[in-house]
Amino acid sequence: NNIQCYQIKIGYKISYSIVYCIYFRRFMFMEMNGLYLVIASALILVIAYRLYGSFVAAKVLTVNQYRTTPAVAINDGVDYVPTNKWVTFGQHFAAIAGAGPLVGPVIAAQFGYLPGLLWILIGSVVAGAVHDMVILFASVRYDGKSIADIAKEEISNLASIGAMLATLFLLIITLAGMAVVVANALHNSAWGFFSVSMTIPIAIFVGIYLRWFRPGKIQEATVIGVVLIFAAIIYGPQVAASSYASWFLYDLQTIEIMLAVYGFFAAALPVWLLLAPRDYLSTYLKIGTIGALALGIIIVMPIIQMPAVTQYIYGGGPVLKGSVFPFIFITIACGALSGFHTVIATGTTPKMITNEKEILPIGYGAMLTEAFIAMMALIAATALHPDDYFAINSTTESFKALGLQVHELPALSQMVGEDLMHRPGGAVSLAVGMAHIFSRLPNMAHLMGYWYHFCIMFEALFIMTLIDAGTRVGRYLLQELLGRFYKPLENVNWAPGVYGCAALICIMWGYLVLQGNIGIIWPLFGVSNQLLGTMTLAVGTTVIMRLGHKRYAWVTGVPCFFMAIIAIAADYENVFYSYIPAGKWTLVAFSVVMFLMIVIVLVEAVRSWIRLAKIPQNYKTQAEVEAESLKKYGAVKVEVK
Secondary structure, three states: HHHHHHHHHHHHHHHHHHHHHHHHHHEEEOOHHEEEEEEEEHHHHHHHHHHHHHHHHHHOOOOOOOOOHHHHHOOOOOOOOOOHHHHHHHHHHHOOOOOHHHHHHHHHHHHHHHHHHHHHHHHHHHHHHHHHHHHHHHHOOOOOHHHHHHHHOOHHHHHHHHHHHHHHHHHHHHHHHHHHHHHHOOOHHHHHHHHHOHHHHHHHHHHHHHHHHOOHHHEEEEEEEHHHHHHHHHHHHHHHHOOHHHHOOOOOOHHHHHHHHHHHHHOOOOOOHHHHHHHHHHHHHHHHHHHHHHHHHHHHEEEEEOOOHHHHHHHOOOOOOOHHHHHHHHHOOOOOOOOHHHHHHOOOOOHHOOOOHHHHHHHHHHHHHHHHHHHHHHHHOOOOOOOHHHHOOOOHHHHHHHHHOOHHHHHHHHHOOOOOOOOOOOHHHHHHHHHHHHOOOOOOHHHHHHHHHHHHHHHHHHHHHHHHHHHHHHHHHHHHHOOOOOOEEEEEEHHHHHHHHHHHHHHHHHHHHOOOOHHHHHHHHHHHHHHHHHHHHHHHHHHHOOOHHHOHHHHHHHHHHHHHHHHHHHHHHHHHHHHHHHHHHHHHHHHHHHHHHHHHHHHHHHHHHHOOOOOOOOOOOOHHHHHHHHHHHHHOOOOOO
C-alpha cells in the first residue's frame, strides 16, 4: 500500500545517506567512527527484513497462516508444544547465537574491517537468513523432522545418510573449535577460570532449587542465580590474590582436557540439572551485554583504528595464513551464513511454531539479529590499535616476525590484572575491545578489570552453552546412527547407550582440540560449517522446486553454488597447504570425510532437480493458497504456552 511504499522510500534514502557518509568520511578524512557502522548496519538489516525476507516468505515459500503446524497437530506436551512467538524467537536465537558471531569477526579483522563488514551484511541477507528460513519452513512442513529425514524425503536415502554423517562431523568440529577459544581465554588466569567455573555449581544449585526446594518460583531462582554470577566476577580478584589462586591456574592443554570432561557430564546429566538452568541464566547475560555494548558504542563513538583493508588480504597473516578469498567466508560463519543453524532449525524450533507466519521473524529475523551482533563484535575488535590487536591474537614467534610494537596493551594489561599478550582465539581481543569501550563511559575507567572479566564470562557462557547443547545433540545423533546396527542404542534412556555415546563424542572432539591451535582448528570449523550450509541450501532448493516454484530456485541455488566453490577452495587450501605439511593427519581425515559427505548430498540433489524440473509451475499466490486452506480447514484456534 501507499504507506508501506512511503516507509520503504524513506528507509532507502536514510540508508543511502548513511552509507555515503561512511565511505565519504573514510576515504576523504581517513577516519571511521563505530557509530556510523552501527546505525548503517541496523538500517540495512531492517530494510532487508522488510523487503527481501517478506518476498521469500510470500512468493518463494508461500507460507500459509491457516495450515496446521506440527506443534498444533501433535502437541504432546513434551517435544511438540505450541509456544508464544517471542518465546520461540528467544529460544531459537539463544541456540543459534553461540560464540561464532563474536569470535569469527574478531579473527577476520586481520584483513581489515571492510571485508568482514561486507560479508556480514550481504551474506546474512541473501544467504544466511534465507538458509535458516527455508530449512525451518521445510522442517515445519515435514512435522519437525531433522535435515537427514528431510533429505530422505526430498532427495534419496543416500543423501539422508550423507546429511546425518555431515551433521555429526560438523558438531564434533564445532565443539573443538569453541573449546579452543575458551581454553585460550582462561589458561593461566585465576580470576577468569574461577568466575567461569563457578557458573557450573551455580547452575546446578538453580536447577535443584527449582526442582525440589521451590518448584515454579522462577523469579526467585533467577534473582539468586544472577546475583551469584556477579558475585563470582566481583570476588575474582580476591581469589587471584589469595593463597588459593593455584587451585584455579591451569595450562592450556589441561583446560582443553577439562572442557572435554565437562562436556561428558553436560551431555549425560539430566537436562534440568545443568543444561537448562545454565542456558536460562546465560540468556540474561547475552541480552544485557549486547544491549549495553550497542549503547556504549553510541555514547562513546569509538574510532575504528584498523584500516579498511590490511596487507594480509593476500595471505600470510599472523592470525590466519590464508588470503581474504576464500578465508573471509569461512572465518565469519555465524553472523553471515552458518550450516550449524540447520541443527536448530530442524530440531527444537519447528516443534514450537504455532503459525507459519512466525517463520519469517524467527527464521529470517533471528539470523539478521545475529548479524547485528557480529557487526558489534567487529567494531569492538577493530577499535583497538592494530598493533595491540596482533599482539593479542598472534603467537610470540609470529609477533616478533612482524616487527610491531605494542601501544596501549601494557597499560590495558595492568588495568585488567591479566597478561593479555599472545592469547589467540578472538575471545581476549574482543573482551579487551568491549571493556575498553565500557571503561570510557562516565565514571567507569577504574572498573576496567571488572569489565574485562565480565566480558570473558559473557563469551565463555556463550561457548559453554554451545558445548552443553552441542554435545547432547551429538549424543542423540550418534545413538541414532549406531542404533541402525544395534537397536538398544536407539533408546535415548538406555544408560549404557547414553554414557557410552556421550563419552565417545567427547573423546572425539577432545582429541581434535589437542591437534592444533586456533589458526588450524577454526578454518576446519569454518569449512565444515559452510559445507553443511551448502548442503542445506541444496536441500532447500529441492524443497522450493517441489512446491512448483522452480522459477525461484535461484534464491537458494545461487548462494548454494557460491558457497560450494568457496568451501571447496578453502578445504583444498587447508588440507594441502596447512594440514599435510604439518602432519595433521587426523584433521586431513575429518576434512576429507566431511567433503565426501557433502559431495554425495549435492550430487543426489542435482539428480533430484533434474527430475523436479519436469513438474509444472505453481502460480498460486499466497492469498489464493490461504483462501483455499481457510475454506477447507477454517481458522485454527490454539492456546500457546
